[in-house]
Amino acid sequence: MFVCTVAVIKKFVLPFTLICMLVGCDKGGTLNFELKYNNQSVLCHEPLAKNQPWEIEQFWFYVSDLKIKKQGQWQPLLMENTQWQHENVALVGIHCDESGDKNWKIDLADSTSLDEGSAIKFKIAVPFDKNHQNPLKAQSVFDNANMFWTWQQGYKSLRLDMSSNNGDAWAFHVGAVGCQSPSALRSPKKQCRQPNIINVTINEFRQDKAMIIELTNLLKGVEIGHQNRCLSMPMQSSCQLLMDNITKISQRVMFQEALNDD
């Protein structure tokens, strides 16, 4: 009988939510993201650019600790709980296989929360208290074997997998390392030595503009190939360069277009 009730709830709640989305029942503001390569939109099953063999297989990252600056003060930006967002952590990105799963936005709980914001910032990271939970009890965006490493290390906060049409492959996986616990399947009691949190700041924020993720700038100076993957291991030389690229504002990996961008 319980099973029957759940089925009934599923039958009615889903369409209701859909209607709400169409009509706009109390919807919050939205942050939009766009993935680009050399200022061109990145498409699945297509080379990133005309004369090079690489295409993306998947690109995902977690967003947490989202904040907005109003009148000189930083304040938290709260997210709605949706399929791609759970307890103020969002999963953004795309999977270029048959599922075609993708999510390029973050829906905020309060429709006015972006108004008069002069800057925003967030972390590409899963908060510590959520990063080392039992994967079987994981909810929503954390119920994701694709992004999960182990209890000890937690989730990949960012994952970029690419392949080339001549059979080569490359990956960039970011996650916490140096996590102390009795084994790979026990969660650490304190912060990992190298949490590898990526801080992103967008100054001069405009809520009507998307946030661009420019892959050419992320990959600047990195020779892509299977020899040069970064899986957050200390001996992988490409990791330092990639982390530098993505964390420095001047590298313009994540930014918004200026009004008169050339």
Next chain:
Amino acid sequence: MMIRIGVMMVLGFMLAACGDKKSETYQWSLPPDFPKPQVPAKNPMSVSKVELGRHLFYDKNLSANGLQSCSSCHEQALAFSDAKTTSVGSTGQVHRRNSQALVNVAFNRSLTWANDEIVTLERQILLPLFGQEPVEMGVTGHEKDILATLDTVNYRRLTKQAFGDEILDFDRIVMSLASFSRSLISLNSPFDHYAYNMEDEALTPSQIRGMNLFFSEKLECHHCHGGFNFTQSTTHEKQQLDLRAFHNTGLYNTAGQYNYPKQDTGLYEVTGKIQDIGRFRTPTLRNIELTAPYMHDGSLETLSDVVDFYAAGGRHITQGTRQGDGRDNKNKSQFVKGFALDKTQKQDLLAFLNGLTDREFVTNATHSNPFIIEVDKRE
């Protein structure tokens, strides 16, 4: 006297009603909070369907020549696999592929060694029953005879309990076999006790070291053999992303048109995409100790061979018709890169893999052969 009959009748009705109720809600034998498998709406689980399926699974009369049952290639003691390099069908035809273990297949994202379109057991079971290349149970052309042989008092009773009337046809045979296969849940290994019951003593120190190696980025096993079922090719009712986990592990790199032996080019045969040559579905590692030999064609005999193979980053065959260096196969997964393991580490890793064996699963009477009468059932 009349009152007695009346009471008996009422009781009879109540019991009959209870029987119906029992077959309505199926209780999965899953640990608490574990996600349930997806089940097609057209074939909901029930105890009585599973029971009918169990009988058919072990019944040689399901094959056209009466010589083979499903259990011939799927033996419970071997986690429902067999010990052959590749299986042999009811007519003696040698197959090209190794029998897969039926372990948690309810959670499989796709079925068979290399087919991304077969995603339900109901569809897959048609292959061993009706397939003609190779012939397994050989049902095609013999359907009427087989159904006639199965038309017994016992099957009528089981069919009535499962489906409400006594008519057993192949549609119902497939549905009940699928239900039985789904009921084969194995989640009670020493690893599970350590990981989910938080029993620190459930694994030995060597197994824990092996587990840490297994989940390390150095070995990268978990990229394909990750998750609760030790394969990324998994789905359940709450899962967000569909992972299509077919990988080329560098077993071969043959000369000629394809870089895998043309007898079996894997997923390519289904999709026609060049990059799918040599790609096979990642099987579960649960109970892997029991399911030798390994790989789609049984070409790796022991787990020790398997570890050596992955440590090398592929297989180099130096002579014969399948010569070639699999380590250089251009379709090989980027996660098979090779690694260095010393003797102790290898022992630890193998010890961990043995820790995935669920002894209860391979002796559980609810999955066993109902046609074998237990003579001595003491203790």
